[in-house]
Amino acid sequence: MYQYDSYDQAMVDARVAEFRDQVNRRLAGEITEDQFKPLRLKNGLYLQLHAYMLRVAIPYGTLNSRQMRMLGDIADKYDRGYGHFTTRQNIQYNWIKLEQAPDLLADLASVEMHAIQTSGNCIRNTTADHFAGAAADELVDPRPYAELLRQWSTFHPEFDYLPRKFKIAIIGSETDRAAMKLHDIGIQLVKNDAGEIGCKFYVGGGMGRTPMIAPVIGDFVPPLQMISYLEACLRVYNRYGRRDNKYKARIKILVHEIGADEYRRQVEEEFAHILTLGLEPPPAELERIKGFFEQPGFDAAASDDLDLSDPDFAVWVKQNVHAHKQAGYAIATIALKPVGGIPGDASADQIRLMADLARDYSFDELRVTHAQNIVLPHVKKADLYTLWQKLDEAGLANANLDLISDIIACPGLDYCSLANARSIPVAQKISERFADLGRQQELGELKLKISGCINACGHHHAGHIGILGVDRKGVENYQLLLGGSEGADTSLGTITGPGFNEDGIVDAIEKATDVYLAQRTDGERFLDTYRRIGMAPFKEAIYAKESVNG
């Protein structure tokens, strides 16, 4: 894992000092809330419905056990004993007092963490494949590039007041586990026939009220020109992105309105100029960073054998464990999705326990996934059973990864000042309706995503089943979408028809799953069946009038 040197540490320390000064000026009345707002937002501090919410950056979703432990301690010290892992691989605390926020940031800085640019119209925390450095199908480890991106984007002076927020994701596998094409910029590290690494740039994707899948803008940008290419992409956006309407200000609208070809032409023109300026960190810097991401000291003699005689353990392995590039090791995912729970929430004790387990069983590493789960990336297969037992004791052995109850949900109207409807109670009711694990397994892979408003923090467009909460004349109403996906086969969901109330939406989902079970052919997932038979049979079942005896 990357470790700060004195330069990196000086930057986060300077930020803590600056923010402390800003908070002091606010508390002393020297600046108004209007003037303070953009400053605190640059630090991830939102004023929500009930309190301040602080969003802490977890760069490319990677943590060590000391950092994870601190996140647990912060939950106890400054919040109400829990934290909420988000769809952008970050963590949020919902009950923060303004006067304590600078101390919280100082605690974070003590473990090489921060809340820099976790909100505001700037370049946000870069996200990455949560299996980076571990996945069996990995071509290039994206983490060194993500760290280069982190440093480049931190306090970038030209791009701090963009038309709108800007999100970058980077992957290095053919399998896209980061919803890369639904970002302002998605970078896929690829190799050409000669074995050279290149960056494939997808620009102009996004969710929100106008979901779009990003087109390819740069086919094969040399990694040692990646920063220059990003500068060009951002500069063209800063120049032409719309500022008259915040709902049309994301880069996806610009790329859509002028077209991918014209946007590419402008980027190429700017890129040619920028290449003359020497803005790119030298090869030695990328090499230095790569040095932090070398493989941990795996036991080359570790066995691939796994005793699956405990049926509960076997179920968990089948669902939550993925293939590792190193023989004898596996990737274990801790699903933060208990029946009736809040997706992505973990208590301070659970967070600290996960830190301990990472230290003892995963070479001190953890990852946060955009699906609001936690990954232990490097677990020896021989340790899996012990690990599972310890997770089970703490209520963390939910064997529902990628099943219908592994729900992504935004905080919704329970916390968020932008929301139109609550997300959490809907997620809870769905997980209770489908509580039986055997039934979930029967339904197979089924990605269900809930957003409490059109801003789509819960990724509803990309759910095999998506739910969008809206406000209909003062009453919460839930629209149902089918057919979204976020991987290599990215697609956007389609609304079934009129919306439902809170109980109605759960019934509608159950009817949709019944259609799938009745219509599927061998090996088909819900999404595959939907793509094959289309919306009509689902719509018919969902909106059929109840029979008298029904």
Next chain:
Amino acid sequence: MVEQTLRYRSDEPVADPAVTVDAFADQSNATAVRIEPGDDARDLLPHLDRLALVEVNFPAYTDGRGYSAARILREHGYTGELRAIGDVLLDQLSHMRRCGFDSFAPNQDISREAADKAFATWPEVYQKTVDGRPAIWAKRHG
């Protein structure tokens, strides 16, 4: 009308009034121009040798187009005065300086002392821009 200008140059201020980018193209004797957010700074590139003052207007601090405009002018060799005017606030000063601004005429006065403190906010910088400060990566690999 702006009363106070924070200026970080040793030459004499330009007395000429700044004209619009459109007017500048037609006035071969003009030496000062004002860029509005919608203007393309690249239109000025053929005329850099006769320019002594470029004002970049920030009608609202949230509109960041002026940062790119300033940096583009400097990247192409403009050495005259580059002045940020309008809704220019204390907390934006250090980024503006990094993008090449060397004078500031904010709507609301900022003391020189406060401005100097703002410029000293960041002990180091991660990017190479146009302010001559070495990026952290350059220091690491001396």
